[in-house]
Amino acid sequence: MRFLNLVHNPVVKKIIEHAGLSATRRTEHSEYEHFFRCTSGRWIYNEQEQMRIRYVSFNVDALKQLATTAARANQCVEMVKIAEGSFNKIFRLTFDNGEKLIAKIPCPLSAPPRLCTASEVATMDYARNVLGVPVPHVLRWNADADASEVGTEYILMEHVQGVELYQRKQNFGKEGRAFVDNIVDIECKFTRRRFSQIGSLYYKEDVSPALQERPLYAEGEQDGDGSDRFRIGPYVEWDIWRGKRSDIRADRGPWPDALSYIKALIDIEKKWITNFAIPRQPHDTFRCSGNDNLPDTHIRLLDDFLAVLPSILPGEDLCTPVLWHNDLHAANIFVAPEGQPDISGLIDWQGISVRPLFLAAGFASCLKYDGDERIVIPPGITSISPPPGYDSLPEEEKAYMKKQLRFAAMHKYYEIRVMQRNPPYFASQTYPNIEHIIPPIYSASRTWYEGPHHLRQMLLDLHGAWEGIAPGVPYPVSWDADEIARHREEYPKLMEYEDRIAQVVKGLQLEGDGWVTNERFDDVKRRNTKIIKNWNPKELGGPYPFQDGGPSWFLS
Incomplete structure (x- = not known):
């Protein structure tokens, strides 16, 4: 049994903190505080709690040293936080030999960071080396915060070449179809292997002895292809x-x-x-x-x-249990900067698990068209038609519509190619x-x-x-007759109330739990305060949610 480190005892920790000493090996320099806290935006309500669950401190110098060794360099010359979400923080490290690496640190909000990190690394390895999916190579990692020089879990991986999809997609012409085919190729690899259980992927040595005895793949599947190295776990x-x-x-x-x-x-x-x-x-x-x-x-x-x-x-x-990357949005896909849009890397494998096909598989969000409402996506193998009045549009509007029609055509081409090349996935979507x-x-x-x-x-x-x-x-x-009668009376009113809330979200341009960019925070906060003062719950169907104490997706 592993004994808890004494400094994790809350009483001892408090005494140490009052003495002005560090209770961990983690870097405390104020110069790194912006690495630890959320800096990409703010919340217009419940902000302290939102910041707290995304705060993670770690030994920056130790991470730099580990990365320098992994990059076969002498010195890390720059470390920049390039992205952060609710579940992790992403850093780019540059070295004196010109190499670049990516460091990923999980936030406390994620599933147990130990399990989450161990599973993410194994899943990336499996996708890259067994399925042949373009995934960054992991150079070093640690899923045990107590044994980590960094003071927290971390993953060090190669820096993916290319550009994020959104930088090229706007200008796709005929090459858009080639990109769609690349996505369908990858999704076919996901459905090619049926697993024995539903759960998450790990290295064999990272699951319990009982789980090590279970096969990786479903009965009837051929062994090999990672069956000796990987297992399904929690x-x-x-x-x-x-x-x-x-x-x-x-x-x-x-x-x-x-x-x-x-x-x-x-x-x-x-x-x-x-x-x-x-x-x-x-x-x-x-x-x-x-x-x-x-x-x-x-x-x-x-x-x-x-x-x-x-x-x-x-x-x-x-x-049937399958592995599926269910977050293929345009910032998680890297493509060649010019020429054919070959996919050079899929990122963000945190939380990607093995689930039933009908729940796991879903329309690749980078290809889903939800633009101009005048464009209709018809069912079946049918081409996209311009909306009524297209020919009489002003030239500027027509140019805009042409681009929208190209995006809609990619959506339709994806549907057709899935139907033709990935029958299991297509069947799951049309059941x-x-x-x-x-x-x-x-x-x-x-x-x-x-x-x-x-x-x-x-x-x-x-x-x-x-x-x-x-x-x-x-x-x-x-059913209880009175309950259903009450529901049928109240439900339309609740839907009207939720529509009003959705209008506020759209008007204030809010993201999850009331998040906005730093640049917009003061203006949105001021406008939100006015709405709070003028909101009448009885007239508008319910309480105004975007104020301290209100419901939260991440805090509930």
């Missing part, structure tokens, strides 16, 4: 670890099948609601109406969903009633944050589509 998707959920004793995988996996997600949420959900008091600005404020209401809805779950899951082929099956699976872990009305409506929608989903099977949920 799930690192953030949703089951967020907040106090990390303190819950629960089954966190791996799981043998989709039903076990989804049941475990719901079980974790039920335990969190039972042990940690605090009903809002009558005087609380953010209190839900009626029984929606009671934990028992949420537990009952989750039990109702568990009752329908076995009957709504697709067949075995669409539930009958899939639009009724997937949403409640995700909503089930968010009822306390979103309110239970969404899951209740989804269960009603499932009831309405039941004959097409599970013909001959009685719907297993009995």
Whole structure:
């Protein structure tokens, strides 16, 4: 058993801090403070809490020295934070021999950083060396903060050549199709291998002896291709670890099948609601109406969903466990700076896991068209047509529309190529009633944050589509007539309220949990204060959420 380091004892740590000494080996120089805290933007509400969960200190000099050795250089001449998100901070280090490396430091908000880091490194290795996906080469890493010279978990990887996709996509012409084919090639590699369980990838030595004995691939799959080096271990998707959920004793995988996996997600949420959900008091600005404020209401809805779950899951082929990078947006893809847009690197593998195909696979966000509403994406193998009145548009507007039509054509070409070249993925996206099956699976872990009305409506929608989903099977949920009558009266009002909130988000140009850039913060904060003063909850359908104490995706 590993004994806890004495300096992690909160009493001892406090004494040391009062003595003006360091309680860790981490660098305390104020010159590095901007590395530790979030500096890319601010939050217009709950800002202190948001900053706290993204703050991570570490020994910068130790990281530089490790990176210098990995780069076979004598000195690190520059270290710059080039990106940060809710779950990690990214640094570019430049050395006296001209080499550049990338350092990645997980934030406390991520799933247990030890598991998260170990899984990310193994997943990148597997994708690069087994699947043949263009992924940065990891040079050095440590998933044990206590044993790390840096004082936290870290990954050092090569600097990907090329430019981020968004720098080239705007000017794509015919080469846009070549890029689409590259994406489809990669996704075909994802569906080529079926795994034995649902969970996250690790090196064999990083999972328990019991898990080491289990095969990597599903029965019938050929061994080789990493089966001696990799195993499926605990799930690192953030949703089951967020907040106090990390303190819950629960089954966190791996799981043998989709039903076990989804049941475990719901079980974790039920335990969190039972042990940690605090009903809002009558005087609380953010209190839900009626029984929606009671934990028992949420537990009952989750039990109702568990009752329908076995009957709504697709067949075995669409539930097969696959690895899939589900965050292919334009900043996570690097391409050649000119000429053919060959993909030189896919980044951000943190949290990427092995999941059922119908949940894992999704439309590559870098190709999804959601631009001009006048352009319609038709179903089937059909080309994109210009909108009505296109020929009479002014030249400047027509040039804009031509570019939009090119983006829409890439969307359609991607759909067609997936249908032609990746039948398992295509089948998962076109499975009958899939639009009724997937949403409640995700909503089930968010009822306390979103309110239970969404899951209740989804269960009603499932009831309405039941004959097409599970013909001959009685719907297993009995509804309380008064509850449903109340829901049918309140739900449209709640949707109107959420639409008003969405309009505020659009008007203030807010990102997750009220985040804005530093440059816009003062102006948005001022405008938000005016909205708070003028917001009438009774007239507008509910409380104004973007004020301190309001609901938060990351803090709930």
